[in-house]
Amino acid sequence: MHRPLAVSFAATLLSLVSAQALSEADITTVTQNLATGAQQSWELGTRAQSLLDLYVPNFSVFSSTGLPPSASVPSNTTSALAPVFSIAKNVVSALKLNSTSGPSGLVGGDGAAGDPASIGVAVLLANWTGQGSGDGVDYAKAAQSQLEYTLNVVPRTSDGAISHRVAQVQLWSDSVFMVPPFLAYYGVLTGNTTLLTEAYNQIKLYRNYLRDTDAKNLWKHIVLGNNTQDGPNDDGHWSTGNGWAAAGMLRVIATMKNSPYSKDFSSQQKDLASWVKEIHTAMFANIDSTNIFTNYADKPASSDMFYDTASTSLIASTVYRAALLLNDHSHLPNAEKCREALFATSNSSSSSNSTFGRRQAGDSSASHSASASASRSASRSSGASSVSPSSTAPLASPSATTAPLSKLAHFTDDGWLTPVVNPHQFGVQGQNSPEGQAFVLELQAAYNEWVASGSPGANAAGRTASAVVGWAWVAGCVVVGSLLAYA
Ligand SMILES: *[C@@H]1O[C@H](CO)[C@@H](O)[C@H](O)[C@H]1NC(C)=O
Ligand SMILES: *[C@@H]1O[C@H](CO)[C@@H](O)[C@H](O)[C@H]1NC(C)=O
Numbered sequence: 001m002h003r004p005l006a007v008s009f010a011a012t013l014l015s016l017v018s019a020q021a022l023s024e025a026d027i028t029t030v031t032q033n034l035a036t037g038a039q040q041s042w043e044l045g046t047r048a049q050s051l052l053d054l055y056v057p058n059f060s061v062f063s064s065t066g067l068p069p070s071a072s073v074p075s076n077t078t079s080a081l082a083p084v085f086s087i088a089k090n091v092v093s094a095l096k097l098n099s100t101s102g103p104s105g106l107v108g109g110d111g112a113a114g115d116p117a118s119i120g121v122a123v124l125l126a127n128w129t130g131q132g133s134g135d136g137v138d139y140a141k142a143a144q145s146q147l148e149y150t151l152n153v154v155p156r157t158s159d160g161a162i163s164h165r166v167a168q169v170q171l172w173s174d175s176v177f178m179v180p181p182f183l184a185y186y187g188v189l190t191g192n193t194t195l196l197t198e199a200y201n202q203i204k205l206y207r208n209y210l211r212d213t214d215a216k217n218l219w220k221h222i223v224l225g226n227n228t229q230d231g232p233n234d235d236g237h238w239s240t241g242n243g244w245a246a247a248g249m250l251r252v253i254a255t256m257k258n259s260p261y262s263k264d265f266s267s268q269q270k271d272l273a274s275w276v277k278e279i280h281t282a283m284f285a286n287i288d289s290t291n292i293f294t295n296y297a298d299k300p301a302s303s304d305m306f307y308d309t310a311s312t313s314l315i316a317s318t319v320y321r322a323a324l325l326l327n328d329h330s331h332l333p334n335a336e337k338c339r340e341a342l343f344a345t346s347n348s349s350s351s352s353n354s355t356f357g358r359r360q361a362g363d364s365s366a367s368h369s370a371s372a373s374a375s376r377s378a379s380r381s382s383g384a385s386s387v388s389p390s391s392t393a394p395l396a397s398p399s400a401t402t403a404p405l406s407k408l409a410h411f412t413d414d415g416w417l418t419p420v421v422n423p424h425q426f427g428v429q430g431q432n433s434p435e436g437q438a439f440v441l442e443l444q445a446a447y448n449e450w451v452a453s454g455s456p457g458a459n460a461a462g463r464t465a466s467a468v469v470g471w472a473w474v475a476g477c478v479v480v481g482s483l484l485a486y487a
């Protein structure tokens with residue numbers, strides 16, 4: 001391949017149509033911020049999965065090449081998989097499992113029972129591809145310990161829903177992303193369909209408790225806890241929580257569908273698909289003309305309720321995934337509008353409020369929502385441990401272009417999505433959200449694949465120009481990938 005030509009071809013396309021797409025340099029900056037920011041258990045798990053989805057799609061659960069993935073790592077994916085394996089290695093090494101310790105979550109001392117399971121996908125992949133034979137780390141044992149902990153130690157409701165918290169039974173919408181995708185992936189990699197059934201059952205139970213028919217099927221955030229410092233409940237319809245639920249369900253659908261057991265789980269996939277659509281319908285009924293969700297979707301923007309680009313990115317990503325996996329295009333027009341708003345340039349006509357969300361220097365104001373000012377981290381046990389940031393090098397080589405995102409309305413100059421909910425305090429506006437950065441990667445990944453597959457349902461979205469953008473990005477990504485591989 002004549003690489004320099006290909007580079008300039010891609011660059012030309014990108015410069016022509018950059019108005020509503022992030023450039024590769026933008027994405028690299030977003031990825032680097034995610035790497036430095038992600039420290040809590042769910043942030044590490046979310047980071048690992050977003051890296052797979054965007055940079056190593058052959059090892060993603062969304063890969064149409066099928067599951068289980070290849071047991072050997074092709075040379076052209078070694079560098080892209082390195083940060084994912086690094087997360088698994090750091091976490092499992094810190095765990096220090098021994099023969100006398102009972103089953104435990106992948107991150108010890110985390111008050112959340114559900115969150116550490118999200119790292120399980122990276123740990124299972126590390127085992128599957130034989131990383132342990134090189135570094136001596138027992139990934140299978142750690143994954144098994146997390147599984148047994150989740151199934152046999154964590155408290156449950158009387159009908160079997162596994163608590164999101166260690167110290168008491170409390171269900172969080174977040175858990176749908178953290179736990180069932182791990183159970184399903186474990187089931188497929190070990191040929192244990194009981195675990196696929198359990199993944200489905202958990203989601204069904206969670207929906208029974210969290211779906212709010214009085215709010216047209218939006219999901220509540222947190223229920224059943226004793227509403228004290230350890231377990232503040234949150235009956236509000238947290239936008240990110242609705243996104244976690246839809247995204248977790250889509251991961252389980254993909255894991256089933258791309259596995260050898262797809263036919264055995266067709267009715268479960270059908271149910272899950274209808275529950276994803278139910279959330280999309282409920283959420284988009286509430287979005288206003290900015291095409292950015294508020295932190296609690298059914299509460300209009302006000303002095304107490306801010307816009308949240310993190311949940312908007314996550315929800316939009318799930319609409320493209322639903323288009324690809326389920327052939328469901330009904331909400332594509334909404335997702336396209338969200339994506340255009342999220343990636344709008346400061347001057348762009350689609351950005352009706354050019355200063356919207358831009359952080360002023362020194363502005364640390366956090367607006368408190370009426371419904372919740374509870375702290376996610378404060379509600380963790382005092383021994384809550386954060387895993388030390390991985391020493392992983394960012395994906396891009398030092399020579400890859402990185403640039404400030406100074407021209408984008410919804411990113412700070414140094415490349416953080418804004419405005420966002422504080423990921424450690426779900427009722428409060430924050431500054432840097434690692435999970436928000438991961439949601440941007442998920443949006444980019446799903447959008448790229450949607451475009452590469454011919455933008456199914458694009459007519460419903462009424463846009464054709466977007467196809468050019470995606471193709472240019474895909475072409476550029478491949479070019480950069482091959483440059484890195486040959487570097
Ligand atoms: C990776 O996926 C592509 C399609 O997305 C496929 O053509 C290719 O064979 C896959 N490679 C491996 C090693 O599975
Ligand atoms: C690696 O090569 C395969 C073809 O063998 C291709 O499908 C895949 O996209 C490549 N992966 C990356 C990350 O470049």
Ligand SMILES: *[C@@H]1O[C@H](CO)[C@@H](O)[C@H](O)[C@H]1NC(C)=O
Nearest residue numbers: 095096097098099100101102
């Ligand atoms: C095994 O792990 C448990 C729990 O982490 C710890 O209390 C115990 O001291 C460890 N035992 C050994 C021999 O390392």
Ligand SMILES: *[C@@H]1O[C@H](CO)[C@@H](O)[C@H](O)[C@H]1NC(C)=O
Nearest residue numbers: 124127128140143144189190
């Ligand atoms: C670990 O990987 C091996 C294949 O190398 C597989 O047989 C085993 O079931 C895996 N264990 C887990 C817990 O995934």
Ligand SMILES: *[C@@H]1O[C@H](CO)[C@@H](O)[C@H](O)[C@H]1NC(C)=O
Nearest residue numbers: 167168226227228229230231
């Ligand atoms: C609430 O649950 C926590 C965790 O189990 C417990 O420590 C605390 O005592 C409980 N508070 C009340 C008032 O029941």
Ligand SMILES: *[C@@H]1O[C@H](CO)[C@@H](O)[C@H](O)[C@H]1NC(C)=O
Nearest residue numbers: 147148151191192193194195
């Ligand atoms: C599947 O996993 C469950 C939970 O770990 C276990 O109890 C069961 O024995 C496994 N089934 C098979 C066939 O391995």
Ligand SMILES: *[C@@H]1O[C@H](CO)[C@@H](O)[C@H](O)[C@H]1NC(C)=O
Nearest residue numbers: 290301353354355356357358
């Ligand atoms: C417009 O920007 C201002 C200043 O950042 C912000 O307070 C306001 O919420 C934005 N309005 C809309 C509709 O985006």
Ligand SMILES: *[C@@H]1O[C@H](CO)[C@@H](O)[C@H](O)[C@H]1NC(C)=O
Nearest residue numbers: 344345346347348406407408
């Ligand atoms: C915004 O508009 C100003 C004035 O027309 C122009 O100088 C600047 O380059 C524009 N910025 C972008 C990102 O288009």
